[in-house]
Amino acid sequence: QGFGPASLWPARSPRRRIFRRRRDRVGRTPRVARRPMPAGRQADASRQRALILQEVRGGGAHGWNTFREAEPRWHADRQIVLEAVRRYDWALCYASEALRNDYEVVATAVQRHGGSLEFVSEELSACKDITMMAVKQDGWALATAAVAWQDDRDIVMEAVMRFGLALEFASPALQGDRGVVLEAVRQSGRALAYASEELRADIEVVGEAVRQHGWALKHALAIDHEVALEAVRRDPSSIQILPTHMQGDKRLALEALRQDGSIWKLLPEEVANDREVALEALRQIPTAARHMPDDLRLDPALTEASVAANAIAGCGARAPLFLISVDCPLDTGGPLRAHATAMLGGERQPSVDLPADATLGDLARLVSRRAGCRMVHFVTPECKGFSPLDDAWPLASAVTDRARA
Numbered sequence: 001q002g003f004g005p006a007s008l009w010p011a012r013s014p015r016r017r018i019f020r021r022r023r024d025r026v027g028r029t030p031r032v033a034r035r036p037m038p039a040g041r042q043a044d045a046s047r048q049r050a051l052i053l054q055e056v057r058g059g060g061a062h063g064w065n066t067f068r069e070a071e072p073r074w075h076a077d078r079q080i081v082l083e084a085v086r087r088y089d090w091a092l093c094y095a096s097e098a099l100r101n102d103y104e105v106v107a108t109a110v111q112r113h114g115g116s117l118e119f120v121s122e123e124l125s126a127c128k129d130i131t132m133m134a135v136k137q138d139g140w141a142l143a144t145a146a147v148a149w150q151d152d153r154d155i156v157m158e159a160v161m162r163f164g165l166a167l168e169f170a171s172p173a174l175q176g177d178r179g180v181v182l183e184a185v186r187q188s189g190r191a192l193a194y195a196s197e198e199l200r201a202d203i204e205v206v207g208e209a210v211r212q213h214g215w216a217l218k219h220a221l222a223i224d225h226e227v228a229l230e231a232v233r234r235d236p237s238s239i240q241i242l243p244t245h246m247q248g249d250k251r252l253a254l255e256a257l258r259q260d261g262s263i264w265k266l267l268p269e270e271v272a273n274d275r276e277v278a279l280e281a282l283r284q285i286p287t288a289a290r291h292m293p294d295d296l297r298l299d300p301a302l303t304e305a306s307v308a309a310n311a312i313a314g315c316g317a318r319a320p321l322f323l324i325s326v327d328c329p330l331d332t333g334g335p336l337r338a339h340a341t342a343m344l345g346g347e348r349q350p351s352v353d354l355p356a357d358a359t360l361g362d363l364a365r366l367v368s369r370r371a372g373c374r375m376v377h378f379v380t381p382e383c384k385g386f387s388p389l390d391d392a393w394p395l396a397s398a399v400t401d402r403a404r405a
Contacts, residue, residue, distance in 0.1 A: 049077065056083045064088050072096070081105055089113035097121065106130055114138030117145060131155055139163025142170070156180055164188030167195065181205055189213025197221060214238035228252055236260040239267070247271070251316055254280050258317060261285035275299065279388055280314055282307045301389055311364040312388045313375035320344070321377040322367055328396055336395055340367045343379070360398045361391035 052074055055066040067074075067084045074080050076096035084091035085108050092100065092109040093116075099105050101121035109116040110130060114137035117130070124130050131149045134141035139162035142150060149155045151171035157180055159166040164187035167175060174180050176196035182205060184191035189212035192200060199205045201221040209216035210227055214235025217223065228246050231238045236256040239247060246252060253271045256263045261284025264272055271277055278296045281288045286304050289297050296302055301310075313319035320342060327337040335353045340363070342349075349370055354362060360378070368376045378386045390398065 049074065049080070053080055053083065056080060056087070059087050067091060068094060078102065078105065082108060085109035085112065085116070090116070092116040093119045107133060110134040110141070111137055114141035117141045128152070128155070132158060135159040136162070139166040142166040153177065153180065157183060160184035160191070161187060164191035167191045172196070178205070182208055185209035185216065186212060189216035192216045193219040203227060210234060215241070217241055229255060232256040233259065236263045237266070239263060250274060250277065253277050254314055255316055257281050257284060261288060264288055265291065275301070276314060276387055276389055278302055279307060279310070301391065306391070309365065310361060310388050310391045311368045311375050312361065312386055312391055313377050314388050317375065319375045319377050320371055320373055321379060323381065324363065324378050325381060326395060338363050338395065354395060356396065358395045359391065360386060360393045360395055363395055364391070
């Protein structure tokens with residue numbers, strides 16, 4: 001602007017310097033126009049190594065990605081790999097062959113993540129200490145252990161104590177070892193599937209398995225009533241894999257229904273249509289009545305109000321047990337005096353006077369309220385019990401008639 005051509009100015013002219021500054025400001029030919037090169041390209045090998053080491057030590061996803069995407073030469077760097085295996089589960093799979101044969105690196109890796117045993121060199125795979133470290137951290141590591149160690153009782157025992165299903169990878173001889181199998185099924189009942197046929201028919205082994213997992217019953221070759229009862233307590237749906245003759249067992253059906261009322265639909269018809277079984281189902285799910293046949297749906301003892309008020313516990317239910325007795329008056333129509341004594345604690349409740357037309361259910365409701373529980377079991381001095389269907393039984397005759405039965 002009025003200075004004239006820049007080419008006519010002297011090289012060191014103040015006007016020429018002013019023009020240069022103006023030209024830089026408007027962005028025509030800025031002096032610092034080029035972006036600096038990435039630090040990784042400018043740094044030498046030692047600088048790049050220090051940056052990778054810093055990122056790996058920082059941990060997190062960024063450090064893992066830095067290590068994973070690093071050049072192969074850094075996967076052969078002992079210090080970098082050692083820092084990586086201390087922080088990342090699968091870091092050993094990127095290590096060089098030489099470092100997979102390094103005892104300290106491998107030991108650090110398997111102590112953090114037992115699954116790293118898969119990437120250990122063949123020489124160190126034959127080392128019992130390395131395999132033991134791996135299975136102590138993760139029993140599943142037995143799957144990638146050398147065949148010789150899958151037949152080693154100490155290593156297999158450590159593996160199944162931490163992960164029962166590791167029994168699948170044990171040798172056939174150890175799958176038939178009673179001690180090893182018992183430890184496995186205590187950790188995971190499903191491990192019974194990998195036991196020998198002889199042990200799958202062992203009631204004690206099967207019992208330990210179903211205590212941990214009800215559906216372990218599927219792999220059992222021998223079942224008794226107590227084992228079946230334990231199975232439906234753990235998992236009510238396991239009633240459908242019981243032998244046919246056991247699926248019709250009323251006590252097993254009642255126990256399954258106490259855990260899950262919807263099991264009623266899985267029961268055989270002859271058991272599902274039993275009045276006491278239907279009552280137990282309605283206690284758990286009142287709306288189950290809509291799926292029941294008319295004779296059960298219209299039964300006075302199975303109406304929603306009757307079921308809700310019933311305080312007599314069913315067979316096998318967990319509830320306090322009371323010994324009851326009734327003093328009948330000499331004159332007909334006089335009040336009844338009932339006595340109830342807790343069988344386990346031996347504590348006797350105060351006697352209670354009830355109307356002459358009182359029922360066994362009235363006494364049960366009164367005793368349960370005093371005992372602070374939902375339901376109670378009743379038994380006569382002759383050790384004769386009552387079922388929930390006896391709720392409407394007149395109290396005056398219930399005790400004497402049941403004693404004579």
